[in-house]
Amino acid sequence: MHKFDIVIIGSGLGGLLCGYILSKEGFNVCIVEKQSQPGGNLQTFTRHGHKFETGVHYIGSLGPNQTLARYWSYFGLMDKIQFQQLDLDCFDRVAFNEEEFPIAQGFENFASQLLRYFPNEKQALDDYIRTIQEVVSSFPLYNLELPKDHREHHYTTQSAFDFLQNLSRTPNFKLQIANFKSQTPLSAVLAGNNYLYAGSHFSPLHVASLISHSFISGAYRIMGGSDQVSQALIASIASQGGTVITRREISKIGQLPHLQQKFILETTTGEIFMSNMVISNIHPAKTLTMMPPDMVRPAYHKRIVSLQNTTSSFILYLSVKPGSFPYLNYNYYYHTSRDPWNESAVSEKNWPEMFLLSTGCHIPDQKYAETVTILTYMRFDEVAGWENTTIGRRGPEYQDFKNEKAERLLQLVSLKFPGLSAAIDRMEISTPLTYRDYTGTPDGSLYGIRKNFHEPLLTAVMPKTKIPDFYFTGQNINLHGVLGVTIGSVVTCGEILGLEYLLKKIQNG
Numbered sequence: 001m002h003k004f005d006i007v008i009i010g011s012g013l014g015g016l017l018c019g020y021i022l023s024k025e026g027f028n029v030c031i032v033e034k035q036s037q038p039g040g041n042l043q044t045f046t047r048h049g050h051k052f053e054t055g056v057h058y059i060g061s062l063g064p065n066q067t068l069a070r071y072w073s074y075f076g077l078m079d080k081i082q083f084q085q086l087d088l089d090c091f092d093r094v095a096f097n098e099e100e101f102p103i104a105q106g107f108e109n110f111a112s113q114l115l116r117y118f119p120n121e122k123q124a125l126d127d128y129i130r131t132i133q134e135v136v137s138s139f140p141l142y143n144l145e146l147p148k149d150h151r152e153h154h155y156t157t158q159s160a161f162d163f164l165q166n167l168s169r170t171p172n173f174k175l176q177i178a179n180f181k182s183q184t185p186l187s188a189v190l191a192g193n194n195y196l197y198a199g200s201h202f203s204p205l206h207v208a209s210l211i212s213h214s215f216i217s218g219a220y221r222i223m224g225g226s227d228q229v230s231q232a233l234i235a236s237i238a239s240q241g242g243t244v245i246t247r248r249e250i251s252k253i254g255q256l257p258h259l260q261q262k263f264i265l266e267t268t269t270g271e272i273f274m275s276n277m278v279i280s281n282i283h284p285a286k287t288l289t290m291m292p293p294d295m296v297r298p299a300y301h302k303r304i305v306s307l308q309n310t311t312s313s314f315i316l317y318l319s320v321k322p323g324s325f326p327y328l329n330y331n332y333y334y335h336t337s338r339d340p341w342n343e344s345a346v347s348e349k350n351w352p353e354m355f356l357l358s359t360g361c362h363i364p365d366q367k368y369a370e371t372v373t374i375l376t377y378m379r380f381d382e383v384a385g386w387e388n389t390t391i392g393r394r395g396p397e398y399q400d401f402k403n404e405k406a407e408r409l410l411q412l413v414s415l416k417f418p419g420l421s422a423a424i425d426r427m428e429i430s431t432p433l434t435y436r437d438y439t440g441t442p443d444g445s446l447y448g449i450r451k452n453f454h455e456p457l458l459t460a461v462m463p464k465t466k467i468p469d470f471y472f473t474g475q476n477i478n479l480h481g482v483l484g485v486t487i488g489s490v491v492t493c494g495e496i497l498g499l500e501y502l503l504k505k506i507q508n509g
């Protein structure tokens, strides 16, 4: 039996950052992780000497004095990890059939690069930049400031799609597409990297804006793998007296009302952890299924377990022959149509409708790629036939399914990168089941709970629950992604320590 002040379930980025903050503040913290490798989406894997990222391909606002850099300075990460800034004039290349557009860093540069393709859209680009800057200023934690009013609500109830559609001179998106037979509309280009938030007609304006703003501010790759982030955090947590235990899957959560410790957590192998506080870094719906029915109100339980999740992904991890494929210091998004808003719900018949290609960053001044990752959406129901299987034991039909899909995806990719197939040395493939089993997200969902501007309050999960001393953190509160989860960890720990107190410490580095 293990006793702690605080047990954190899951060692994803959110769990590790909370562990860092609270162990630094003197709490006896234990992070319990079900996998052998901690980090959740920060996990990497190595095959034949090549290291692959699984859930962090690039991160935003890491430039000097930018938001994530300021938060990560407090977490002691900035001087421990090497970052590679993506190309200033094009960190994302967005392609629709034959046309390609650069998404650039720095707001002036961003506008001037796109103005070369859309000379009549200066007003629209100015409006776009002004709006995403206004959205960010309505979320003061994105500027390390204490939230004062609730201006953010204004943007959580607006649609990202409607906003982009109305920017352009031709407001109707279908008309825009019809009018621009040979030229993609600006609104589609601005949504061209919406895989970053699984863009759909439900996406709220604030999600699209906070994410786009952070990447336009400064877009970086982690050189050598994002597992370094979890390793650095774990070393700091240990030096601050905290503990990270792997290979322990929590399966039951109970309360002990009359004892010194309030919570009892049990693993699948019967190991017991007791604590005064619990932070769950795993999906809220999964967390609730581990509790006895009377631990939360039925209405809360019903709301949380009925929330929709973002769709999942199908990913190819390619190691390429030495000197055979260039290292691209940008990400490449390709779309088969000019409407990127329906791709996350793609049907099997039309699959794949898009892909994101990203080369791994291993060394400074890299000329050739060692690894290439190709991501696209995939719905869980495509693999539902194997949902009761486990990693490595899914059978030959599953292997055939993966190979057939990989071939289809590679066919699409070779339209834009004809030399890639010949450059491939080896290939690994992941499906929604892989993510479900490695990160514990329901149905392998890319980014957890799907935010919906029609129902912003219904799809919001607060870090503080009605159970005293029980909290949530991670991508399902606040926002997904490295920046969203980092700010979410501060919001969660702010509930415990006082947000003003914690922010002052972070502001001071």
Ligand SMILES: Cc1cc2nc3c(=O)[nH]c(=O)nc-3n(C[C@H](O)[C@H](O)[C@H](O)COP(=O)(O)OP(=O)(O)OC[C@H]3O[C@@H](n4cnc5c(N)ncnc54)[C@H](O)[C@@H]3O)c2cc1C
Pocket: 009, 010, 011, 012, 013, 014, 015, 032, 033, 034, 035, 038, 039, 040, 041, 042, 054, 055, 056, 057, 058, 059, 060, 248, 249, 250, 251, 281, 282, 313, 375, 435, 438, 439, 440, 441, 445, 446, 447, 473, 474, 475, 476, 480, 481, 482, 483, 485
């Ligand atoms: C394919 C993909 C690409 C992405 N690319 C980017 C990107 O380029 N940039 C970016 O900023 N973001 C990206 N993201 C999003 C980002 O990786 C995530 O939002 C973020 O890492 C989630 O962190 P988290 O703290 O919520 O925890 P998670 O990473 O979800 O980790 C949760 C942890 O809990 C553990 N766990 C689950 N159940 C239990 C249990 N019962 N007991 C114990 N432990 C348990 C899991 O094993 C896991 O380690 C990507 C995500 C995916 C899936």
